[in-house]
Amino acid sequence: MLISFRSPPAAALAMLAAFAPIALATPQDKPDRPPWAQKTKAGAPKPGSPPAPAPQPPGDTGATPGPDRSVPAPTPEEQQQSAGSQRNRIRVAVNLVTVFASVQDEKNRPAPDLPIEAFKIFEEGVQQKIEFFESETTQPLDIALMIDSSMSTHKEFAFEQEAAAHFIRQVLRPRDGLAVYGFDESVTMLADFSDNVGSLQAAVHRIPPGAGTSIYDAVYLGSRALGRRGEDRRRVIILVTDAGETTSQSDFEKARREAVRCGALLYTIVIRPVKNEGGRNTAGEHALETITDNTGGAMFFPDSIQDLGIIFDRIDRELRTQYRLAYYPNTPGPANTYRKIEVKVLGDYVVRHRKTYLTGPQWTQ
Numbered sequence: 001m002l003i004s005f006r007s008p009p010a011a012a013l014a015m016l017a018a019f020a021p022i023a024l025a026t027p028q029d030k031p032d033r034p035p036w037a038q039k040t041k042a043g044a045p046k047p048g049s050p051p052a053p054a055p056q057p058p059g060d061t062g063a064t065p066g067p068d069r070s071v072p073a074p075t076p077e078e079q080q081q082s083a084g085s086q087r088n089r090i091r092v093a094v095n096l097v098t099v100f101a102s103v104q105d106e107k108n109r110p111a112p113d114l115p116i117e118a119f120k121i122f123e124e125g126v127q128q129k130i131e132f133f134e135s136e137t138t139q140p141l142d143i144a145l146m147i148d149s150s151m152s153t154h155k156e157f158a159f160e161q162e163a164a165a166h167f168i169r170q171v172l173r174p175r176d177g178l179a180v181y182g183f184d185e186s187v188t189m190l191a192d193f194s195d196n197v198g199s200l201q202a203a204v205h206r207i208p209p210g211a212g213t214s215i216y217d218a219v220y221l222g223s224r225a226l227g228r229r230g231e232d233r234r235r236v237i238i239l240v241t242d243a244g245e246t247t248s249q250s251d252f253e254k255a256r257r258e259a260v261r262c263g264a265l266l267y268t269i270v271i272r273p274v275k276n277e278g279g280r281n282t283a284g285e286h287a288l289e290t291i292t293d294n295t296g297g298a299m300f301f302p303d304s305i306q307d308l309g310i311i312f313d314r315i316d317r318e319l320r321t322q323y324r325l326a327y328y329p330n331t332p333g334p335a336n337t338y339r340k341i342e343v344k345v346l347g348d349y350v351v352r353h354r355k356t357y358l359t360g361p362q363w364t365q
């Protein structure tokens with residue numbers, strides 16, 4: 001919604017002019033009005049034209065002469081001030097904030113068909129009015145499927161590829177789009193966004209083996225790619241990785257900021273070659289936990305590689321049973337700042353949603 005502070009529109013002035021006899025009787029009608037506020041009638045000079053001659057006394061019509069409404073043309077200084085005020089008018093952007101919520105019951109199953117009355121949404125602790133509600137969103141999906149091909153994943157890599165290929169066939173619907181990425185010391189797109197299941201599955205099997213692990217680069221570049229897609233779409237990153245960050249050029253905050261900015265849901269599946277935390281670097285896991293929580297996604301730690309198919313199935317079910325809520329913030333925050341969101345659901349439910357969003361520009365010149 002765009003709110004502009006500017007001069008009264010011409011249509012409104014024309015309407016005032018039509019009621020000139022009434023305007024003559026009001027004390028606010030002064031001869032020293034600026035040119036744009038003058039009433040318009042046939043033969044009247046346009047604002048900015050040379051002054052018109054004073055009206056002549058009437059003949060024997062019995063009419064009473066009105067006040068002289070002619071004004072001098074604006075000076076160059078006045079014209080410059082008027083142009084400057086138009087250039088510097090402030091435009092305030094109040095954006096609709098959309099939140100996707102995944103709700104589970106006490107048995108960790110999706111809880112569908114809850115009414116709008118069951119939900120409350122807060123921004124910075126202040127309750128907001130829910131302007132839009134969809135109990136099972138039909139918005140199409142854009143998914144960046146990103147598979148770690150670093151050396152530590154090679155042992156189970158073939159199984160990961162099969163599970164990912166199965167997920168592609170299961171999750172894609174008409175109008176959805178999915179892109180396939182492999183990442184090691186670099187991030188490579190193997191297939192651009194499409195709903196061509198066969199082509200996407202073939203791309204998964206073409207992911208080459210690598211050495212390092214660039215987790216932050218994968219999240220950052222996946223978010224950038226999703227951000228270039230259409231606005232009325234859900235944005236999802238599915239990251240299959242050992243979480244052993246080693247070679248990214250991006251850092252944690254850059255990756256997190258981009259994921260939050262584009263509104264992506266991050267689902268992270270951590271394949272742990274070493275189960276004992278004392279035997280592996282857990283810094284990447286903790287970083288991914290933070291980003292995943294911020295975006296409203298979920299994090300999974302399969303006990304065995306055979307659990308990967310079950311996890312993909314769960315992600316698929318969750319994406320098909322999400323609630324969509326939207327609101328206009330009561331008090332929009334300053335530009336380019338994080339704003340905290342909280343969604344509450346009445347009853348014995350657990351709800352996941354993005355915890356924050358980044359505000360856009362609030363004014364322009």
